[in-house]
Amino acid sequence: VQDALQAGPLAGKHVIVTSGPTHEPIDPVRYIANRSSGAQGTALARALAGLGAKVTFVTGPASVPPPEGVTVVRVETAAQMLGAVQAALPADAAVFAAAVADWRVQNAAQHKMKKDGSGQPPALQFAENPDILATVSQMQAGRPRLVVGFAAETEKVLDHATAKRLRKGCDWIVANDVSPETGIMGGDENAVTLITDKGAESWPRTGKDMVARRLAERIAEALA
Ligand code: CTP
Numbered sequence: 001v002q003d004a005l006q007a008g009p010l011a012g013k014h015v016i017v018t019s020g021p022t023h024e025p026i027d028p029v030r031y032i033a034n035r036s037s038g039a040q041g042t043a044l045a046r047a048l049a050g051l052g053a054k055v056t057f058v059t060g061p062a063s064v065p066p067p068e069g070v071t072v073v074r075v076e077t078a079a080q081m082l083g084a085v086q087a088a089l090p091a092d093a094a095v096f097a098a099a100v101a102d103w104r105v106q107n108a109a110q111h112k113m114k115k116d117g118s119g120q121p122p123a124l125q126f127a128e129n130p131d132i133l134a135t136v137s138q139m140q141a142g143r144p145r146l147v148v149g150f151a152a153e154t155e156k157v158l159d160h161a162t163a164k165r166l167r168k169g170c171d172w173i174v175a176n177d178v179s180p181e182t183g184i185m186g187g188d189e190n191a192v193t194l195i196t197d198k199g200a201e202s203w204p205r206t207g208k209d210m211v212a213r214r215l216a217e218r219i220a221e222a223l224a
């Protein structure tokens, strides 16, 4: 069984995958989140494991269960996600499919916030979260050979995603249009464009599991 599990083009390779949303606390009972289900990251981790990779799956509170056959590290916040990724290194490849909250609440309360009767809502102050993809992409030593980011955009998808690839320093960006009319955010399908140093390649809209398999195969080719 062990030999069967380790067969495949990614046998002996370690791949880190981040997935799901992050939750950023406001107080002990409330948080800020986003609509990511974790479906694409989960499908990708499953596909990579299916090709024989040793996968560390760092996941925020997702609405789909993690795949079998991977090492699952559960986190809530972006800061915890960065810590978990750093703890999982070194890796041959890292794929950042998580929808990381861009901001955390700087003045999160230690106790449940109460209405004070004045009718004035509380003022939340935000601080920018660490950029996990950029941090790993720009590592001076021990950088994974292949670093892949996602770019969920609602307009000018290719322009924003191409700029994002250069700004963050990752090798590939998987771009997708998550504007509400596409129904992609939280759905079963995805339509992505793979952006590499060679240019942009649009893939037909299909199930997230098929997108994952295709991407996993490309990752295997790149690491071969
Ligand atoms: N990402 C990350 N850490 C963050 C923010 C984003 O690792 N704090 C990763 C995501 O997992 C994704 C990629 O960066 O792979 C792009 O995320 P996205 O939200 O599209 O990019 P941002 O740089 O946050 O830009 P934007 O202002 O468009 O949200």
Ligand code: CA
Residues within 6 Å of the ligand: 100, 101, 102
């Ligand atoms: Ca963002």
